[in-house]
Amino acid sequence: MKFEIKNLPDSQKEILVKFEFEELEPFIEDKAKEKGKEIEMKGFRKGKVPEEMVQFLLKENLLEEVAQEIIKKAYLRIVKEQKLETLGPPKVEILRLAPNNPFEFKITVSVLPEIQLPNYKSIASQVKKRKVSVEEKEIDETLRWIQKSRAKRYPKEGPAEFGDFLEITWSSPDIEQGREHQEGIVLGESYLLPDFEKELMGMKKGEKKEFQVTFPPNYFNKALANKKAQIKAKVLKIEKLELPKIDDNWAKSLGKFEGLQDLRKSIREGIEAEKTQIESQRVQGEILERVSKATSFEIPKVLIEIELENTFKELKENIPQMLGIPFSEYLKGVNQTETEFKNSLLPEVRAKVKKFLILREIKKKEGIRAEEEEIKREADKFLSRFRTKEEAERNIDPESLREYIRERIENQKTLEFLESFATKEQ
Secondary structure (H helix, E strand, O other): OEEEEEEEOOOEEEEEEEEOHHHHHHHHHHHHHHHHOOOOEOOEOOOOOOHHHHHHHOHHHHHHHHHHHHHHHHHHHHHHHHOOOEEEEEEEEEEEOOOOOOEEEEEEEEEOOOOOOOOHHHHHHOOEEOOOOOOHHHHHHHHHHHHHHOOEEEEOOOOOOOOOEEEEEEEEOOEHHHOOEEEEEEOOOOOOOHHHHHHHOOOOOOOEEEEEEEOOOOOOOOOOOOOEEEEEEEEEEEEEEEOOOOOHHHHHHOOOOOOHHHHHHHHHHHHHHHHHHHHHHHHHHHHHHHHHHOOOOOOOHHHHHHHHHHHHHHHHHHHHHHHOOOHHHHHHHOOOOHHHHHHHOHHHHHHHHHHHHHHHHHHHHHOOOOOHHHHHHHHHHHHOOOOOHHHHHHHOOHHHHHHHHHHHHHHHHHHHHHHOOOEEOO
């Protein structure tokens, strides 16, 4: 067997393989013996037809079957010898296959690229990690949020005022084809558009009203940005809110707190932990972005296609849930076809796949591994969501879950490893 490997774009390899016909003959003879055991022919007992006659009768079929077996064996041997990290099934094209002629075929396969990493430790050290601090006003805001969540509500018959709790229904022929929504809001909290809440001021229980609102240019739902909508609203309930007094007794009623200062301390620690996590994610993201910019390699097309399909599918399912409009309506709002929207995701997907491969290479170089105990602990935590062991077994493949958790833990450890080189702000 002779073979030659050529590099193709998009991290693909083309393997040209050639077998002289003499190399095929032992395989053809073995295949003829195997087939001869099953052939029945007049004048011969079953399995006693001469091998030469079997080869003559089945020469084309034998050659094709032998060719398929040789392709598999040759491919596995080349991949092992050349230490190729292949992605997905190979594409095989037979170039020449005929009796008494060399057998030639071509294999095209995507492979993981060879990545020449920059000095990622040095790059990471150039990123500054900001000091996390918590201001008193942040604690005060959290206290007020808890206070509102514990407010007592009393029925109110008069007109709605600032600070009242309202339960309403609303619909619009311009939004979701007039589907009715039911909301519970506190007037003045800006849960709805300011113009919307302004129209609700002064309404009474059971009252209906029609009005128009204009969505701002920077509205999160691009399909509605700058649009006008006719609204039909009805007030189902109005309640007056009575806020509890923020003091030691109230703090004790919320849990195992000695008093208000103890509660404030707990809130501070919670905010600090959240901010620390956010800052870690920012630093890790910036380091990976910088390393990515300093690294150049061809990204496998097959990985981009898989990630693009997954990202598109996820967005197609999530957009209606997040924005409350059909995906088709969203596409109209952003003035794109489904294909255009999908193609617009390519730069983001390409960057994501590139960073994934870089992270994988750093992980491999540094020998970062997940401990079996860590994997088991996370797997048990995930499986505890199911009511019974049988239900978990029906829905989850244990091996796939383990590999998913292993990769997630190892990726996080690699990010934390990179973060450890960042410069801490004094």
